[in-house]
Amino acid sequence: MAALAPTSLSKDPLSNGALTRIFGSRVKSLEIQQTQLRLWTCFRSNSGVKLKASAEPPALTREPKSDKQESIMEMGNGCDLFNEMKNNFLSFKKHKYMENLEHFQALSKAQAPKFMVIACADSRVCPSNILGFQPGEAFMVRNVANMVPTYESGPSETNAALEFAVNSLEVENILIIGHSCCGGIRALMSMQDEVDSSSFIRSWVIVGKNAKLSTKAAASNLSFDQQCTHCEKESINCSLLNLLTYPWIEEKVKKGELSLHGGYYDFVDCTFEKWTLDYKGSVMEGKNRVVVKNQSFWC
Amino acid sequence: MGSKSYEEAIEALKKLMSEKGELKASAAAKVDQITAELKTASSDGKPSDASVERLKEGFIYFKREKYEKNPALYAELAKGQSPKYMIVACSDSRVCPSHVLDMQPGEAFVVRNVANMVPPYDQTRYSGIGAAVEYAVLHLKVQEIVVIGHSACGGIKGLMSFPYDGTTSTDFIEDWVKIGMPAKTKVLADNRGEPLGVQCTCCEKEAVNVSLGNLLSYPFVRTGLVNKTLALKGGYYDFIKGTFELWSLQFALSAPLSVKDVATILHWKLY
Numbered sequence: 305m306a307a308l309a310p311t312s313l314s315k316d317p318l319s320n321g322a323l324t325r326i327f328g329s330r331v332k333s334l335e336i337q338q339t340q341l342r343l344w345t346c347f348r349s350n351s352g353v354k355l356k357a358s359a360e361p362p363a364l365t366r367e368p369k370s371d372k373q374e375s376i377m378e379m380g381n382g383c384d385l386f387n388e389m390k391n392n393f394l395s396f397k398k399h400k401y402m403e404n405l406e407h408f409q410a411l412s413k414a415q416a417p418k419f420m421v422i423a424c425a426d427s428r429v430c431p432s433n434i435l436g437f438q439p440g441e442a443f444m445v446r447n448v449a450n451m452v453p454t455y456e457s458g459p460s461e462t463n464a465a466l467e468f469a470v471n472s473l474e475v476e477n478i479l480i481i482g483h484s485c486c487g488g489i490r491a492l493m494s495m496q497d498e499v500d501s502s503s504f505i506r507s508w509v510i511v512g513k514n515a516k517l518s519t520k521a522a523a524s525n526l527s528f529d530q531q532c533t534h535c536e537k538e539s540i541n542c543s544l545l546n547l548l549t550y551p552w553i554e555e556k557v558k559k560g561e562l563s564l565h566g567g568y569y570d571f572v573d574c575t576f577e578k579w580t581l582d583y584k585g586s587v588m589e590g591k592n593r594v595v596v597k598n599q600s601f602w603c
Numbered sequence: 604m605g606s607k608s609y610e611e612a613i614e615a616l617k618k619l620m621s622e623k624g625e626l627k628a629s630a631a632a633k634v635d636q637i638t639a640e641l642k643t644a645s646s647d648g649k650p651s652d653a654s655v656e657r658l659k660e661g662f663i664y665f666k667r668e669k670y671e672k673n674p675a676l677y678a679e680l681a682k683g684q685s686p687k688y689m690i691v692a693c694s695d696s697r698v699c700p701s702h703v704l705d706m707q708p709g710e711a712f713v714v715r716n717v718a719n720m721v722p723p724y725d726q727t728r729y730s731g732i733g734a735a736v737e738y739a740v741l742h743l744k745v746q747e748i749v750v751i752g753h754s755a756c757g758g759i760k761g762l763m764s765f766p767y768d769g770t771t772s773t774d775f776i777e778d779w780v781k782i783g784m785p786a787k788t789k790v791l792a793d794n795r796g797e798p799l800g801v802q803c804t805c806c807e808k809e810a811v812n813v814s815l816g817n818l819l820s821y822p823f824v825r826t827g828l829v830n831k832t833l834a835l836k837g838g839y840y841d842f843i844k845g846t847f848e849l850w851s852l853q854f855a856l857s858a859p860l861s862v863k864d865v866a867t868i869l870h871w872k873l874y
Contacts, residue, residue, distance in 0.1 A: 507730035526629060
C-alpha cells in the first residue's frame with residue numbers, strides 16, 4: 305500500500321556524524337508522520353496465497369515528541385480476535401456443509417437461485433434467518449433501507465446486482481423486504497433540508513423521497529413513529545415502481561417471466577406481510593401507483 | 604365486540620370515519636391488513652405460487668423455532684440493534700454470512716453487493732455503500748468491518764474477462780466491478796500466463812484487500828482505526844474446498860516527528 309521513500313540523506317551536524325533521514329512524503333507544518341500498513345495473516349485453515357508485510361517501518365533517529373508510540377498488535381494477541389468467527393465457521397461446516405456435501409458440491413459449480421432479494425442491512429432482518437433461504441436459493445442485495453434507485457440515476461451497487469440477477473442468473477422473482485423501526489427510513493423522514501448532503505446517509509435515502517412525499521400527504525396527522533411505519537411500506541412500493549424503470553426488467557415482467565413482490569417484516573409483533581405487483585393494473589395507473597395482488601399476512 | 608354482526612361493525616367504522624376524517628389513512632391500512640389476513644386464512648382462496656409457499660413455510664418455521672423460543676432476545680432486538688460486526692459480502696446465493704458464519708439476528712450489519720466491493724469515498728457515485736459504512740461506524744458503532752470474498756465469484760470473473768477497451772456489454776456491471784481494477788492489474792502482473800481460473804482465485808482475494816484499502820478513504824473509518832474503536836478484517840470463503848481464511852489489516856500512526864528549527868533543516872538540505 306503506501307510506500308514511503310526517503311528523499312534526502314544528510315549528515316546531522318548535531319549528533320556526531322550519525323545519519324539522519326528526512327522523509328519527503330507528508331511533510332505538514334514541519335511535522336512528519338508515517339503511516340504504517342501491514343497485512344498479517346493470522347488464521348488459516350488452508351495454505352493458499354501468502355500475504356507479505358508491505359512496508360517496513362523506517363528508522364527514526366530524531367527524538368519523537370512523545371515517548372508513546374502507537375503499539376502494533378502482537379501476533380499472539382491477534383489470534384484471540386478470530387476465535388469467535390473460527391468457531392462459527394467450523395459449526396457451519398460441521399452441521400450444514402458436511403451434512404449436505406453433495407448439495408454443496410453441486411452448488412459450487414453453479415448457482416441457480418429463483419429469487420433475488422433486496423433487504424435492509426439491519427442486523428435483525430437477514431432473509432436467510434426470517435424466511436429460511438438456504439444456500440443457493442436467493443441472490444441477495446442488502447443496503448440501507450432496502451432501496452432501489454431508478455435506472456436513470458446511473459450506476460450503483462444495487463443496479464449492477466439487478467442486472468446480474470435478471471440478465472445472467474435469470475431469476476424468476478424479485479422480492480423487496482422492508483421492516484419495522486428502520487433507521488434509514490427514520491433518517492429520511494427526519495431530514496429537514498433535502499439539499500443538504502453533508503452525510504452519505506442523507507445522499508442515499510433521498511432515493512425514497514417520493515415515499516416521504518406520499519406519506520406526508522396521506523398520514524401527516526399520525527405520530528412520527530406511525531408515519532415512519534407508513535413510509536417503510538410506501539418505500540417498498542416506490543422501489544417496486546423504480547424496478548419497472550429498468551427496460552430489461554419491465555420486458556420480463558410484461559412477458560410473465562419475472563414477478564415483483566414486496567414484503568414487510570414487523571419484528572415487534574413478528575408478522576410478515578407479502579404482496580405482488582400487478583403489472584397490468586399498475587400500468588393502467590400510469591405506473592404512478594402500485595396496484596397489488598396476492599396479498600397475504602403471516603402471523 | 605364478538606357479538607356484533609359484520610354490518611354493525613362496518614356501520615360503526617363508517618360513523619367514526621365521518622366524525623374523524625383524519626383517521627382514514629390509518630383505518631385504510633388496518634382494513635388492508637385484515638383483508639389480507641382473512642384471505643390467507645380462507646380455505647377456498649386461490650392456491651399460492653410454490654415459491655411463495657416456500658417463503659411462508661420459512662417464516663412460520665422462524666417464528667416458531669426461533670422467535671417464540673427466545674422472547675427475551677427478540678424483545679431486546681425490537682428496541683434496538685447493536686451489532687459488533689459490519690460484514691460486506693457478495694450477493695451470491697451461496698455465501699450468506701448468516702449461514703457461513705452462523706450470524707444470528709442482531710450480530711452483524713450486513714451489506715451485500717456484486718463481488719463484495721467497497722469503492723473509495725465518493726458521495727455522488729457511491730452514496731449507497733457510503734451510507735452503510737457511515738451508519739455502521741458512526742451510529743451503530745460496530746467494532747469490526749469484515750469484507751468477505753469467495754470462490755467462483757461471477758463478479759470477479761467478469762472483472763478479469765471484460766476488456767475495458769472503451770466498449771461495454773453491460774449497463775452497470777462493468778462499471779461496478781471496475782472498482783477492483785487495482786487487484787486485476789496486480790494479479791495479471793504476478794500471474795502472467797496462468798489459466799483464468801487461477802488468476803480469478805488470486806483476484807478474488809486481492810480484491811478484498813483493495814476494498815479494505817478503500818475503506819481507509821472514509822475519514823470516520825480512519826478515525827475509528829486510530830482510536831482503536833474499529834478494526835478491519837478480510838476473509839475468503841472457498842465453497843469448493845469448504846475452507847475459510849481470515850486476516851486483519853494492521854493500521855497505525857506513529858507519534859509525529861516534530862522539527863522545530865526550519866533554518867537547520869534547510870541547512871541540512873543544502874549540505
